[in-house]
Amino acid sequence: MKPKVxxxxxxxxxxxxxxxxxxxxxxxxxxxxxxxxxxREATSVRRDDYDIAFVEGSISSPTCVERIRKxxxxxxxxxxxxxxATTGGINMLKNFRPLEEVREYVYGDKAGYFDTLPVRPVxxxxxxxxxxxxxxxDKQDYIETVTALLSGRxxxxxxxxxxxxxxxxxxxxxxxxxxxxxxPVTRAGCGARCxxxxxxxxxxxxxxxxxxxxxxxxxxxxxxxxxxxxxKKYRLFCGYAEVAQ
Amino acid sequence: MTDRLLGTxxxxxxxxxxxxxxxxxxxxxxxxxxxxPGGRYxxxxxxxxxxLKEYGMPVPEDWIGDDEDADQQTDEESSHMxxxxxxxxxVPRLVDNLRKSYRVFGPVPRGNSSAFVELDDAAELQLDxxxxxxxxxxxxxxxxxxxxxxxxxxxxxxEPEPDTKPVAAxxxxxxxxxxxxxxxxxxxxxQAESNYFDRRDRMLFIGTSCNPxxxxxxxxxxxxxxDEGFDLFLTDIGQSYLVSILTDRGREVLKGxxxxxxxxxxxxxxxxxxxxxxTHAGGQMQxxxxxxxxxxxxxxDAALWEDIGSRCLACGTCNLVCPTCYCFDVRDELNLDxxxxxxxxxxxxxxxxxxxxxxxxxSFRKERSNRQKHRFNRKFRYLAGEYGAPxxxxxxxxxxxxxxxxxxLETANDLEKAVANL
Numbered sequence: 148m149k150p151k152v153x154x155x156x157x158x159x160x161x162x163x164x165x166x167x168x169x170x171x172x173x174x175x176x177x178x179x180x181x182x183x184x185x186x187r188e189a190t191s192v193r194r195d196d197y198d199i200a201f202v203e204g205s206i207s208s209p210t211c212v213e214r215i216r217k218x219x220x221x222x223x224x225x226x227x228x229x230x231x232a233t234t235g236g237i238n239m240l241k242n243f244r245p246l247e248e249v250r251e252y253v254y255g256d257k258a259g260y261f262d263t264l265p266v267r268p269v270x271x272x273x274x275x276x277x278x279x280x281x282x283x284x285d286k287q288d289y290i291e292t293v294t295a296l297l298s299g300r301x302x303x304x305x306x307x308x309x310x311x312x313x314x315x316x317x318x319x320x321x322x323x324x325x326x327x328x329x330x331p332v333t334r335a336g337c338g339a340r341c342x343x344x345x346x347x348x349x350x351x352x353x354x355x356x357x358x359x360x361x362x363x364x365x366x367x368x369x370x371x372x373x374x375x376x377x378x379k380k381y382r383l384f385c386g387y388a389e390v391a392q
Numbered sequence: 393m394t395d396r397l398l399g400t401x402x403x404x405x406x407x408x409x410x411x412x413x414x415x416x417x418x419x420x421x422x423x424x425x426x427x428x429p430g431g432r433y434x435x436x437x438x439x440x441x442x443x444l445k446e447y448g449m450p451v452p453e454d455w456i457g458d459d460e461d462a463d464q465q466t467d468e469e470s471s472h473m474x475x476x477x478x479x480x481x482x483v484p485r486l487v488d489n490l491r492k493s494y495r496v497f498g499p500v501p502r503g504n505s506s507a508f509v510e511l512d513d514a515a516e517l518q519l520d521x522x523x524x525x526x527x528x529x530x531x532x533x534x535x536x537x538x539x540x541x542x543x544x545x546x547x548x549x550x551e552p553e554p555d556t557k558p559v560a561a562x563x564x565x566x567x568x569x570x571x572x573x574x575x576x577x578x579x580x581x582x583q584a585e586s587n588y589f590d591r592r593d594r595m596l597f598i599g600t601s602c603n604p605x606x607x608x609x610x611x612x613x614x615x616x617x618x619d620e621g622f623d624l625f626l627t628d629i630g631q632s633y634l635v636s637i638l639t640d641r642g643r644e645v646l647k648g649x650x651x652x653x654x655x656x657x658x659x660x661x662x663x664x665x666x667x668x669x670x671t672h673a674g675g676q677m678q679x680x681x682x683x684x685x686x687x688x689x690x691x692x693d694a695a696l697w698e699d700i701g702s703r704c705l706a707c708g709t710c711n712l713v714c715p716t717c718y719c720f721d722v723r724d725e726l727n728l729d730x731x732x733x734x735x736x737x738x739x740x741x742x743x744x745x746x747x748x749x750x751x752x753x754x755s756f757r758k759e760r761s762n763r764q765k766h767r768f769n770r771k772f773r774y775l776a777g778e779y780g781a782p783x784x785x786x787x788x789x790x791x792x793x794x795x796x797x798x799x800x801l802e803t804a805n806d807l808e809k810a811v812a813n814l
Binding site for chain 1: 502505525704706713727729793795796
């Protein structure tokens with residue numbers, strides 16, 4: 148029997164779901180191996196008897212909390228996809244300003260209609276079985292996760308930092324241009340996409356399991372950055388680490 | 393120039409011998425041959441002609457190409473000499489010559505450094521460079537390599553067809569060539585590694601003199617060798633390169649390039665240029681190379697490893713850019729059909745968290761200080777003992793590219809002081 152899968156979105160841009168539809172060469176193979184029973188962006192079918200739930204977006208309101216709990220109850224396996232779901236992503240910037248102020252900024256005089264909560268990654272609200280990192284998630288990671296789940300093994304999660312893929316791609320180091328790059332502490336798996344296009348790594352895949360922050364802070368301080376500057380660099384995608392502290 | 397390939401039977405018939413005799417000529421190095429993917433010998437007509445002439449045997453006319461005579465005339469003088477002068481303006485012609493029989497790789501500018509890339513246009517080449525981000529090691533041991541394709545239904549495995557076109561690396565510095573000679577040593581130990589040697593054996597290496605910077609220290613580790621491993625070596629003597637011919641394959645690619653024999657003045661310039669390469673690099677290492685193995689051993693418990701460890705980002709850069717690091721990780725990837733897949737290998741690094749992890753998640757080298765110490769020992773002690781020279785070639789890449797500014801040179805110097813005070 149084909150496993151039944153469902154896709155859900157929370158606070159996000161829905162870009163990760165688009166990445167799934169971007170798997171054009173593999174889509175037919177994936178769809179012949181699974182049965183999609185719930186995917187708002189792609190089908191009108193709405194069923195709750197799914198085995199695997201792929202969840203995009205972060206949890207930022209009481210309604211979100213209620214919905215994700217329901218999904219967790221229904222799903223045998225829950226996979227968080229994309230930075231918003233795995234780490235809180237950019238949405239977490241909200242947590243560094245007063246909640247009321249943010250709400251008014253977004254909804255103006257209708258703010259009273261919208262309940263809001265500090266942003267949390269999915270894993271802080273319900274148990275997450277697997278994560279697919281990145282902003283947006285990488286389609287190869289998604290295919291790897293689907294293949295792993297179908298064949299009954301753990302999906303491979305890259306654990307080394309972006310520098311490994313960056314050096315392999317023979318990119319010049321962004322630090323040599325006086326830039327501050329989060330590659331040395333960020334989880335790889337993206338093929339060092341940003342440095343390969345002359346940009347710094349913004350840390351969208353989150354920190355590696357054991358970031359060498361003592362060494363990284365040295366590096367940043369040596370280059371004249373204050374603690375505040377350093378925090379700002381991390382906050383774009385790795386605010387979760389600061390919140391945890 | 394003729395590019396016709398001959399089989400062993402063609403040559404056997406012409407010389408009146410058996411094919412086994414021809415094979416024995418090839419095996420003893422008298423006759424240069426290449427091999428087909430199926431393992432059959434093929435001999436370039438040009439090599440065969442050279443062989444026949446050397447042994448005073450007649451050359452069949454149809455083996456000689458149209459412009460062979462012209463080539464021989466212009467280079468007749470040069471074919472007997474091993475030191476020639478090549479005007480720099482003729483380097484593009486050398487590239488074009490090489491491209492007839494080889495995929496040609498050479499240094500081109502990249503960011504604030506350089507990188508070896510396949511040259512589609514000789515104009516991209518920048519022979520006058522300091523260093524590349526990755527060493528030419530990547531041409532013999534690529535960062536990622538498919539080993540086999542498998543099918544779990546039929547239990548069949550198939551190795552990918554190797555790319556058999558010969559590769560020429562142009563502009564290789566002595567330190568990087570020494571790196572490749574050390575890789576040869578490693579991959580020949582025990583059972584020779586066929587994936588490595590399939591690529592290695594069809595490579596042509598053309599060296600160039602270098603422009604050392606403050607991170608270079610080749611002379612301290614004895615890798616400033618201009619005549620080991622290369623087929624040709626180009627020493628920059630101003631308006632020209634002095635070309636030292638080190639193998640017949642090297643001599644072959646110089647045909648029709650308008651070289652002239654080097655005179656006394658040219659040879660003097662060459663000696664001076666090589667001296668500059670060596671002296672500008674390597675005054676900074678205090679301990680002499682021969683004392684390093686003992687130093688590494690005696691310095692096992694030195695306090696400096698803790699400090700280096702705490703500064704290390706464990707990002708793997710030092711290993712990935714090293715000309716002599718060869719550790720790799722093997723991964724199997726199953727395709728979505730859950731039947732077919734492939735096995736590949738990837739460069740690995742002993743500085744990464746996963747490297748020394750074993751089943752159950754335990755790591756036998758958890759501390760970054762131990763990983764850094766391990767790297768130092770790998771370069772100056774363990775393999776150095778077997779090889780008879782350091783496994784660090786003094787290229788300086790790990791120093792230049794370490795974001796945390798950890799320097800293996802400083803480590804060696806500090807270790808000497810630390811051991812003296814123990």
